[in-house]
Amino acid sequence: xxxxxxxxxxxxxxxxxxxxxxxxxxxxxxxxxxxxxxxxxxxxxxxxxxxxxxxxxxxxxxxxxxxxxxxxxxxxxxxxxxxxxxxxxxxxxxxxxxxxxxxxxxxxxxxxxxxxxxxxxxxxxxxxxxxxxxxxxxxxxxxxxxxxxxxxxxxxxxxxxxxxxxxxxxxxxxxxxxxxxxxxxxxxxxxxxxxxxxxxxxxxxxxxxxxxxxxxxxxxxxxxxxxxxxxxxxxxxxxxxxxxxxxxxxxxxxxxxxxxxxxxxxxxxxxxxxxxxxxxxxxxxxxxxxxxxxxxxxxxxxxxxxxxxxxxxxxxxxxxxxxxxxxxxxxxxxxxxxxxxxxxxxxxxxxxxxxxxxxxxxxxxxxxxxxxxxxxxxxxxxxxxxxxxxxxxxxxxxxxxxxxxxxxxxxxxxxxxxxxxxxxxxxxxxxxxxxxxxxxxxxxxxxxxxxxxxxxxxxxxxxxxxxxxxxxxxxxxxxxxxxxxxxxxxxxxxxxxxxxxxxxxxxxxxxxxxxxxxxx
Numbered sequence: 366x367x368x369x370x371x372x373x374x375x376x377x378x379x380x381x382x383x384x385x386x387x388x389x390x391x392x393x394x395x396x397x398x399x400x401x402x403x404x405x406x407x408x409x410x411x412x413x414x415x416x417x418x419x420x421x422x423x424x425x426x427x428x429x430x431x432x433x434x435x436x437x438x439x440x441x442x443x444x445x446x447x448x449x450x451x452x453x454x455x456x457x458x459x460x461x462x463x464x465x466x467x468x469x470x471x472x473x474x475x476x477x478x479x480x481x482x483x484x485x486x487x488x489x490x491x492x493x494x495x496x497x498x499x500x501x502x503x504x505x506x507x508x509x510x511x512x513x514x515x516x517x518x519x520x521x522x523x524x525x526x527x528x529x530x531x532x533x534x535x536x537x538x539x540x541x542x543x544x545x546x547x548x549x550x551x552x553x554x555x556x557x558x559x560x561x562x563x564x565x566x567x568x569x570x571x572x573x574x575x576x577x578x579x580x581x582x583x584x585x586x587x588x589x590x591x592x593x594x595x596x597x598x599x600x601x602x603x604x605x606x607x608x609x610x611x612x613x614x615x616x617x618x619x620x621x622x623x624x625x626x627x628x629x630x631x632x633x634x635x636x637x638x639x640x641x642x643x644x645x646x647x648x649x650x651x652x653x654x655x656x657x658x659x660x661x662x663x664x665x666x667x668x669x670x671x672x673x674x675x676x677x678x679x680x681x682x683x684x685x686x687x688x689x690x691x692x693x694x695x696x697x698x699x700x701x702x703x704x705x706x707x708x709x710x711x712x713x714x715x716x717x718x719x720x721x722x723x724x725x726x727x728x729x730x731x732x733x734x735x736x737x738x739x740x741x742x743x744x745x746x747x748x749x750x751x752x753x754x755x756x757x758x759x760x761x762x763x764x765x766x767x768x769x770x771x772x773x774x775x776x777x778x779x780x781x782x783x784x785x786x787x788x789x790x791x792x793x794x795x796x797x798x799x800x801x802x803x804x805x806x807x808x809x810x811x812x813x814x815x816x817x818x819x820x821x822x823x824x825x826x827x828x829x830x831x832x833x834x835x836x837x838x839x840x841x842x843x844x845x846x847x848x849x850x851x852x853x854x855x856x857x858x859x860x861x862x863x864x865x866x867x868x869x870x871x872x873x874x875x876x877x878x879x880x881x882x883x884x885x
Contacts (some may be wrong), residue, residue: 370803397498400429402552403511404429407439413515415442416460421451425461435511436477440519448519455481459522465512468494468504476645483522484587484685496520497683523685526584528597530689534600539586539627544577581643581667584686592666592687596642596653597676598695607698613699615677616776626852632772633701641676643667647688653678661704703882708770709739709753710875727769733762736872747877753788755872756778756864765862766873769854770880775884779828781843785874789814790865792873795858802827804866813843814868827853828883838878845883855880 399406404426406418416439420426428435438460445452458481466477468489476484486497494501499518506512530537539722578584599608607622607630618624645667653662653674662674678690712721722740725732736754742753756764780796790813794801803812816824824833824842832840849855858879864871 380493391677398507400507402429402464402595403434403435403437403505403508403513406505406508407513408497410515412441412810412869413439413513415445416440419445419457421459422793423798425457427509428461432510433463434465436462436464436515437511438462439513439515441502441517444517444519452519455522459485459520465507466514467507476592478589480697481522484589484817485520485523494521497523497813508839519785523683525587525685526582526593526689527810529684530584530595530680531598533689534597534603536600536630537597537635540631543577543578543631544575546576564785574726582645582687582721587622587685592645592647594644594646594688594690596644596676596690596692597638599691602692602695606695610697610699610702612814614702614774616774618739622745627771628776629702629852632811634697636659637701639670640668640670641674642690648691649683650678677862692869701775704771706770706880707747707883708800708878708880709748709750710877711748711750711757713752713766713768713875714738714740716740730765731765731767732764736759736764745839747783751785751874753872755788755870756861758871759864760871761863765855765874766856767858769856771854772852773849773855773880774852778847778849779826779843779855779879779883781841783839783876783879784814785842785876786814786838786875787869788842788872790871790873793860793862795856795869796844796846797848798832798858799848800847803842803844811862814865815843847883 388747407413426742440448440460459479461480462479462485464477467489471489472488475487475489477487478484486495488495488498494514495502496514496516497520499520501514501516501535503515504512505514509533524532527538527541530541536809540684560745584593590660604622607625608620611619612622616624643666644664648664653664664674665670666672674693677692677693680690680691712726713725715725717723722738730736734757736756739753739755741751741753742749754764754766780801782794791814793814794803823835824840826832826843827845828843833843859873
């Protein structure tokens with residue numbers, strides 16, 4: 366019995382020692398704390414003597430006269446020799462942090478603030494460590510006032526997103542700058558009285574508020590625990606894609622990226638790229654990858670929209686507040702500029718109550734009487750709704766409706782108006798103050814809704830061989846438009862000339878207006 370007991374005790378000792386070995390192997394990856402000044406230890410490390418000399422040149426050796434802790438990331442002598450630029454104060458500061466960095470307490474990615482006030486990215490995976498993707502070769506013990514890591518490359522302060530795109534694609538910086546808005550700072554503004562309606566009057570202090578940064582990410586700021594991922598093309602790829610677009614438009618004078626209006630880029634292209642390419646946190650390349658050829662990857666962008674990833678991000682760049690990627694192949698979808706531009710009639714209205722609507726502020730209406738516009742639901746209409754105005758029987762007074770259709774390129778179009786056959790009248794239609802003919806062949810300048818009846822609902826197009834067939838009680842007519850000379854808004858005006866007795870009700874219905882690029 367005694368013998369068995371002794372054997373059990375021996376086994377437990379062996380197991381306990383083995384556990385201790387395992388514990389030490391996994392939880393003591395570096396030496397114990399050494400009761401020595403970190404400066405003395407660094408001076409006695411020959412492979413980093415060049416960096417030590419640079420510290421002396423900038424009188425940084427005085428930092429180690431106190432007990433303030435510092436962690437240093439030190440490039441070897443060979444790394445400094447191979448570095449093509451001069452190591453100045455900003456780079457020196459970037460290699461020093463005023464905190465103990467204990468790798469044993471870090472797993473994954475951690476932002477580390479340096480003396481330069483820039484954040485460096487410290488990564489720990491297993492026993493491997495990196496600073497801004499630069500491998501770290503060795504780690505010193507913890508000394509009384511700091512410790513140091515050694516690496517084979519000089520690290521450079523990382524730009525934040527705003528600084529990065531200012532250098533690598535200024536078009537995004539320009540777009541971000543364009544989103545600045547001046548608002549009242551209520552905390553700093555003092556109330557000085559009241560106006561006639563009882564509203565507070567402030568001694569105003571204004572601040573600049575950036576709408577882009579509020580909606581997406583504060584690209585000019587740097588944080589310890591907040592980051593983003595941007596996928597946006599670099600300047601050369603972006604301009605090459607715009608040049609391809611300019612040539613595809615086949616517009617006289619459109620020869621390269623300079624031909625594409627900056628307004629179009631700001632209103633259409635860049636918002637689309639941001640919606641598809643800005644995400645919260647740092648995303649690694651594999652998080653964008655499709656699981657199989659037939660599968661797709663969906664990610665939620667930074668504003669919470671679900672995005673189908675149809676591109677491959679490449680060239681990951683570590684910024685001080687996240688990751689920046691380029692596109693593997695960047696192309697502008699031709700559906701953005703070669704397809705039909707549609708303007709819905711109900712976009713002219715704003716809701717003022719239950720089933721009550723009024724014209725938007727920039728819509729100009731001139732009439733002898735006040736007519737309440739309406740928005741009607743109809744499953745046969747585009748977007749399931751129409752805009753309508755109904756006149757009294759036999760109304761022969763004035764009515765004109767003027768509005769702008771935004772963002773059209775300077776080219777020839779068929780302007781197609783979808784309307785309702787039961788509400789109409791006789792109208793002249795103008796584009797940019799020039800009258801257009803709904804029937805170019807007959808030079809019939811005024812559109813008469815009675816034509817629906819004459820041709821049994823069939824309307825012939827200005828485009829050879831095309832005609833419009835009724836869809837229920839809806840039909841369409843078109844006009845050739847050739848006077849759009851610059852990119853931007855196009856002014857449309859409908860002028861009522863009088864009633865049409867054979868139409869059940871006179872007025873105006875617009876389901877939609879299409880602008881179809883014209884190729885005669």
